[in-house]
Amino acid sequence: MTAPATAAPTELPSYLEAAHGPKSWLLTRDHKRIGILYLVAISVFFVLGGLMAVLIRAELATPQGDMFSSDVYNRLFTMHGILMIFFFLIPSIPAVLGNFLLPVMIGAKDLAFPKLNLTSWYLYMIGGLMTFGSLLTGGIDTGWTFYTPMSTTFAQGQVLVTAVGIFVAGFSSILTGLNFIVTIHRMRAPGMTWFRLPLFVWAHYATSIIQILGTPVVAIAILLVGAERLFHIGVFDPKYGGDPLLFQHLFWFYSHPAVYIMILPAMGVMSELVTAFSRKRVFGYHFVAFSSLFIAVIGFLVWGHHMYVSGQSVVAGAIFSFLTMLVAIPSAVKVFNWTATLYKGSISLQTPMLYALGFIGVFLIGGLTGVMLGTLGIDIHVHDTYFIVAHFHYVMVGSAIMGYLGGLHFWWPKITGRMYDEFWSKVGALLIFVGFNTTFFPQFILGYLGMPRRYHMYPAEFQTWNVLSSAGATILGVGYLIPVIYLLWSLKFGAKAPANPWGAKGLEWQTASPPPVENFATPPVVTEEAYAYETSAPAKEVTVGV
């Protein structure tokens, strides 16, 4: 492919125009189309999970149970958790943005195993449909945490179907992680050395390690729950000689790192957004890159902080608390480096950057309350209260979704070839930020007051804060609705996007919007580091008005 030096990229059909019809989508091996398939699927699950959240917040507006029975309420929050975590948050950034961008960012034609990639999507869909099917036939009331012996011996409902659904979807996650790791190792373009990789790629590398090492453990744990329900094998239920705490160890061994599956890719997006919208090399590239790996590794050693008051030994609690404190440091280092990146930058507050700044705001609160929860002497009071509900929503909903939406807005022109409405996108970003904080900040206060999580009914003195939280959820709901409208609108009516609407660095901006099937008209050769804004920019001679 050395031939014509001026191969006009416009002559290649984009990946969207290269083929048409349902078959061209459902049997595609193009990582970009598979990314779109995930985008559609996770959006549906997000809407479903979101509707359940609306019903939960509506019920909690009064202390009594006046909309649902306790049983229905329990099934609602269980399904809300399962759909949002396993079928939205975990696949969100990796399976949509990662799938679409990772090969483009490293200058590859596709992922290493395109058929495996499509298989992953089908596994995800089978798992998702099974879980959704269990919802249609009554759902389950175990909580997304499946604690034994309730899930094995006492719970009603479709525990088995749901468990198998999550098990199957788990393999989608494992295979995607495997695909990413092999791709990053083997498919980088000439000149794309490890330390020229965008930090988005580093974050996905770290995420993939967790997906591969952690997911099998939760899959086994959930399978054992199913086996114990069917055959009373006596692994978890003390009645049959089992140990209920064993389940918690197995579950959290995955499910704590799973939080990093959600947040690390969002941090990767953050590094791209902050650099692009301050047109500056990221501050402390190596520190940001290795902090992701550090989080991935240490993140595997902190699961016991979910179990300080579970009956686990006091010494184990202290060790897990110590390790939890260590994992706070790389997160702090990232925030400091993003802040320092802004210094002497050329900062533009376009919509993706608004999400990036929103991310820092909610991540500060989510991360610092995480340190409080990791502190033994505080956790004994706020554990299993609304304090922890607020904390993990700040990290998983606030931060991870801010990252996801920021990334989606940043790369939307690349993915679809269309620009969205600037004004409404800013209104949406603002409403989401305000709505999110109004919903979840009062829950910190409720938690410290002692309101337990997963309560269908609660003492009357907690009502005011609950009403405020429910009001915030209304704003948040409207906030999420706005992007759905203008993004869909842009598909038909949006202005055509140029190859590089933001003036950003990175290989994905050097190919057409949307990219051709093989991503680049000619295979790229990389000659400079990521984020070389200052050194190679055409505007080098511009005297900045400082």
Added chain:
Amino acid sequence: MLPNAPVFPPVSSTLASKVDTLFFFTLGVSVLFSVAIVATIAAFIVRYRRRRADETGQEIKGNTLLLELAWSIVPLGLVMISFFWGASIFFESARPPADAWSFHVYGKQWMWKVEHPEGKREINEFHVPVNQAVKLTMTSEDVIHNFSVPAFRLKMDVLPGRYSTAWFRATKTGTYHIFCDQYCGVDHSKMVGKIHVMEPQDYKRWLVSGTSAGGAVASGEELFVAKACNTCHRPDSSARAPVLDGVFGKKVALVDGRTVTVDESYVRESILSPATKVVQGYQPIMPTFQGQISEEEVVQLIKYIRDLPPAAASGAPVAAPAGGQP
């Protein structure tokens, strides 16, 4: 502020004020950090806003390693303070003082049962004297529950098949919430109760008044006979089994060479799963009582065994099987 919206829970135990002090320390540091970062970002956004469409940032030159180290080490120091401080509170909360009164708590879908040291029993109500250390030995009859009293900053999971312990010393009289904090099924949110902290003389008066709730449970002494423990575990028994008099709290050697302290958990395990830890010199001949005895009955037996005087004091020969109750 609305009159109906408290912002802070009552501070009603010795633990509560310690937890709060640490909480306010971490909160203060967190607020400082957040304000500093947000203010810095805001200042940069204004100062370095893009002024021309083709403008780029300016390169920062020089060695930034020291800066990176500084903003790693300073937070590390701060979280370590939080860790050690928190661990010291946690260790203290896990170790009941020697003078604590011993109460038993049973969690069950969906109620709390409490048994006082004197044997009086309550359901979803819990009367305790103020300024008295109270130790809770807790177990569940079904799924995992969590005994939580926010006003005391007290929280501990209550598991089936084992005992967990917690303790508190209430500092203010009044009535406070008891919650189940571990999701335990349909009526999880109804598994709530009230804890009444009373003046010691009021507590004494309360103890002798009224009746015990939750039905009668046979005493340990009665159960010891009814379950035929006495046919083997007495000095005059024909079968060979360890004599239990005065053994509670001591260390005993097991057939596999380990030693174990005879505490509530060990006695419980020996009743329900006798072959697991057999005392040296004995055969695993005892039948299991799993499924034939309730958690409350187990506790009655434990209390009986705990209070058996040492063999020498009770007179080793021919100690008649305890009592002649019907």
